[in-house]
Amino acid sequence: MSPVAESLRLSPTVSYERQADIAVLWLDNPPVNGLGDTTRAGIHAGLKQALEDDSIVGVVLAGAGKVFCGGADIRQFNTPAATAWPLSANIQQCLETSPKPVVAAIHGVALGGGLELALGCHYRVVAGDARLGLPEVNIGLVPGGGGTQRLPRLVGVERTLDMIQTGAPVTGKVAAAIGLADAAVDTNGPAHDAVEVVALAVEFCRQAAARTGPHPLAAAREVNGSCVDFEARLGAVNRKARNARAQQAAILCVKAATQLPFIDGLAFERERFDALVRGTESKSLRHLFFAEREAPKFAEGAEVALRALDRxxxxxxxxxxxxxxxxxxxxxxxxxxxxxxxxxxxxxxxxxxxxxxxxxxxxxxxxxxxxxxxxxxxxxxxxxxxxxxxxxxxxxxxxxxxxxxxxxxxxxxxxxxxxxxxxxxxxxxxxxxxxxxxxxxxxxxxxxxxxxxxxxxxxxxxxxxxxxxxxxxxxxxxxxxxxxxxxGVCEGFVGNRMLTPYWREAGFLLEEGASPQQVDRALTDFGMAMGPMAMADLAGMDINWATRKRLAPTRPAHLRYSTVADRICELGRFGQKTSAGYYRYEPGSRTPIPDPVIDALIADCARVAGIARREISGQEIVERAMLALINEGARILEEGIARRASDIDVVYVHGYGFPAWRGGPMFYAETLGLEKVLARILALREQHGAHWEPAPLLARLVAGGAGSWSEVPAVQVK
Known part of the structure; x- marks a missing residue:
């Protein structure tokens, strides 16, 4: 039976249980007891009830199921539910003004807002195998519930920066050793469940209530940042990291904890959180967070038994x-x-x-x-x-x-x-x-x-x-x-099929006036891990040359075709493996070096094709490359080669170096606006011809006023 089965239900996701003179508030919001609006309301109501009951001497916060609390309900961000009363700040205030001890009983995980809830409590009792952390930077955010202000007051500035910048959790055993937890259940043996940890927390709370004097608060402690070089920390952040802005903001928030009064530090943290949560980068990373978890799910008719895979x-x-x-x-x-x-x-x-x-x-x-x-x-x-x-x-x-x-x-x-x-x-x-x-x-x-x-x-x-x-x-x-x-099955599946028009436009841009290094620079500046020419050299140009020759009999004769890549391969230049491709390479080096031989070859291809070369802007390079990906992605989605647009984003971020902070090509299209995307594709069709015929799905969505691929129902992959 669930430990909350016979408890008083305070909200759909929180229950109140009496254990003699201790009130236990059970977070019961599967699967991770997320701190959504109903959970916050239930906790606040439970604290109020316990504080008003003279027969209750202390409060324990606990999580039903496998975890204490996995953090805020991310799906509610940027919705009215995220700002519904009570806010996390209201709960923290209630905790900090409580004359009765409040103990967090942590098993499984206390992550993000879950750990911040625990940091607001007077005490923390943990399972030795629990994991405690503030991973918000992984979705482009800083802790927004006081984590950057309370954690350094408990564990020190250096460790706080390490925990928040990496998002890596510590175990309950470590938490007890560094001052983050006040007591831990024995770490030897099997994993500890909620009932076991709550039993220790209840006894700990009862003993704390018997002591005289105020209960300890992280907010009341001093914090010393004199041993930390914050400027060096900021300078060490990889500017190309998917969460660079969030890391930098987190460092500034922790720095504020060392310089500002606690209440001002909270306000500083919240300002940074609010700015990030409204920004495209965090929205993109949150999109990927859910996309990565949705992609592996497979539900088709009756549940199937898995085959053995031992060898x-x-x-x-x-x-x-x-x-x-x-x-x-x-x-x-x-x-x-x-x-x-x-x-x-x-x-x-x-x-x-x-x-x-x-x-x-x-x-x-x-x-x-x-x-x-x-x-x-x-x-x-x-x-x-x-x-x-x-x-x-x-x-x-x-x-x-x-x-x-x-x-x-x-x-x-x-x-x-x-x-x-x-x-x-x-x-x-x-x-x-x-x-x-x-x-x-x-x-x-x-x-x-x-x-x-x-x-x-x-x-x-x-x-x-x-x-x-x-x-x-x-x-x-x-x-x-x-x-x-x-x-599903098609030429190139999802990733390589979309790569074909991407490389097509890169070849056309070379003929029209761009250099290989200009194309690569524009796209790496956009955020791609590599430019298309450098990628081709790394992968081996002979592989795609073989594909082009295999598909040549089916290539529509009326469509423009760039011969640049074929001409390079005909010279025996297959990329890094031959020390020459779009670039040349010194022996033992992977550094691409521009080659005048290729510049002359490109100019000759343009002359033969009757193309007058011109100045090409970085903006045009990025636009044509990205719109080629998006348009092909829309065709793939309509054909049932991918189940969801978000699956395409996962493929391109994790397989082709698309910047995670832009969310993948399909999400990027939404940030541009599907109507604008279609308008630009139509303009490119007028200028460059039938290669730019818009995907029918894109045209239908725009005609129907849709602004998101999510309005296309998930399909069975064919």
């Missing part, structure tokens, strides 16, 4: 195969790495060891952990070992005929329950699946390079892929600490 085989020990093998080994899963030749398997295992040694040199792995992970990977030249695998991931050369032949062999050797996955980045998963007698077991798992680092995983659903295979792979991705996005 994995990877076919191919090249760069992708190695990274995929490391991803599974890092998750504690045994992996068989299969190759045809000893030299290839030796190179692959040497690369794996080298990668792990680099990680260990940074202090992120011990020598023992390195050897443990290596031991999970078994190299072999025997193809038939795949018979023991629950999942086989093919990661060989991007050639359809080769992949079909491999899947024919897998069909004969693998156990009936095995999942057969291809890591193809563009090829038709349905054609590959058709090479087997069990297409329902075939799926695409498009890892991104380097696969042991990149978090994105496109889970590609074939037309026959079984629901249990999809659900199993989505769950598996989370086990690997990846962010999976379910996508």
């Amino acid at each position: 994995v085989a990877i076919l191919g020990a090249g760069t992708m195969g190695v990274g995929i093998a490391m991803s599974f080994a890092n998750a504690g899963m045994p992996v068989m790495l299969v190759e045809r030749e000893q030299a290839a398997i030796d190179r692959g295992m040497a690369l794996i060891r080298r990668n792990y040694e680099v990680t260990a040199s940074k202090g992120k792995l011990t020598a023992a952990q390195l050897e443990e992970r290596l031991a999970r990977i078994t190299p072999t030249l025997e193809f038939d070992v795949v018979a023991a695998a629950d999942l086989v991931v093919e990661a060989v050369f991007e050639d359809l005929a080769i992949k079909k032949e491999i899947f024919r062999r897998l069909d004969k050797v693998c156990r009936p329950s095995a999942i057969l996955a291809t890591n193809t980045s563009r090829l038709d998963v349905n054609v590959i699946a058709a090479a087997t007698s069990r297409p329902g077991d075939v799926i695409g798992l498009h890892f991104f390079s380097p696969a042991n680092v990149m978090k994105l995983l496109e889970v590609v659903r074939g037309k026959a892929t079984s629901p249990d295979v999809i659900a199993t792979c989505l769950a598996m991705a989370q086990r690997l600490q990846k962010i999976p996005v379910l996508v």
Whole structure:
């Protein structure tokens, strides 16, 4: 039975329970007991009731379920509910003026507003395995409920800055050691539940009530910031970090705690919070916060049972195969790495060891952990070992005929329950699946390079892929600490399909007058991790050249086509791998150097195409590149290749270096305004032709007055 089952309900999300002379206020707002409007109202009402009851000597705040409180209800930000009375400040005032002791009983987590609620209490009792932190910077905010003012008064300025800037929580055991908590339940043994922690908190509260004198308040303590160089802290913030503005604001708030009276420091903090919560950057990061949690969800008809995934085989020990093998080994899963030749398997295992040694040199792995992970990977030249695998991931050369032949062999050797996955980045998963007698077991798992680092995983659903295979792979991705996005089958799926018009416009802009470095600079200034020319050089220009040649017979003859990339490849310049592509590279260096040879080649391509070159602005480069992404994204959404617009954003932020603080291309379109986006695409069609035909979905939304992709119902990925 829930500990709140027989309690007095104060609001839909808070209950009041008497334990003799102690009042326990239970936060009961699943799943994380968020501090929404009804929870704040219930806490305030409960405090008032307890303070007015002479038979109550103290109050304990506790969380029902698995956690104390995960923080504010983020979905209510920028809505009337966020400013409904009582505010968090009203609750804090009630806590701080209470003559009766108030104790926070923390199990599971106390994060963000949840920790700020606890900081306003007189005492904090924690489970040793609980996690306490202020992670607001991760969504582009500073703590807005006094966290930057109270925390340094308890744990010191330096530790406060470390906690708030990184958003990393501390354990209950650490919290007790640094002065953040007053008592902790024994950390040995299993995780502690709410009832156990509340029992300690109730007794602690009763003892505190028996003592004379005022109860301690963080707000009443002095804070000394003389040992901290705030300017150095500000200067050390990475200006390209997704939450740079929030980090800088947090530093200033903590600095204010060392210089201003407490009440003025609270006002300073709130001003910074209010400015950030209204800003595009935080709205974008909050959009991604929910998008990343929504993407892995799979609900299609009846709930399906997941298949067992205990042993994995990877076919191919090249760069992708190695990274995929490391991803599974890092998750504690045994992996068989299969190759045809000893030299290839030796190179692959040497690369794996080298990668792990680099990680260990940074202090992120011990020598023992390195050897443990290596031991999970078994190299072999025997193809038939795949018979023991629950999942086989093919990661060989991007050639359809080769992949079909491999899947024919897998069909004969693998156990009936095995999942057969291809890591193809563009090829038709349905054609590959058709090479087997069990297409329902075939799926695409498009890892991104380097696969042991990149978090994105496109889970590609074939037309026959079984629901249990999809659900199993989505769950598996989370086990690997990846962010999976379910996508449908088309040329390039979501990410690479959208990359095609993006690169198309980059090529056109080169012919029309821009230089490679100008295009790259404009887009990195916009926030992209890399420009398109530098990205092409890094990925290897020969890969996309092969794709263009494969698709050439189906290319509409009436549409403009840039020959720049093809001409570069014809010179044997494939990017960094050949020390020359759009740029040239010194031996052993990845630094791109502008090359007059390419400038002359581009000018010649423009001359042959009859294009008069002109001055190109950075604004035009950004506009054409972004609108190309957005327009193709709208087509993808309409075709059911992606389930939601937010899934497309997750793909582009985590797979292609789109700035998280802009929310992804589809959310960025909303910040521009869909009506404006359509108007600019129509103008580009007038100027540049049929490549700029607007996506029908975009035109329909604007015609209907819609301002958001969310007005398009989520669809089943085809």
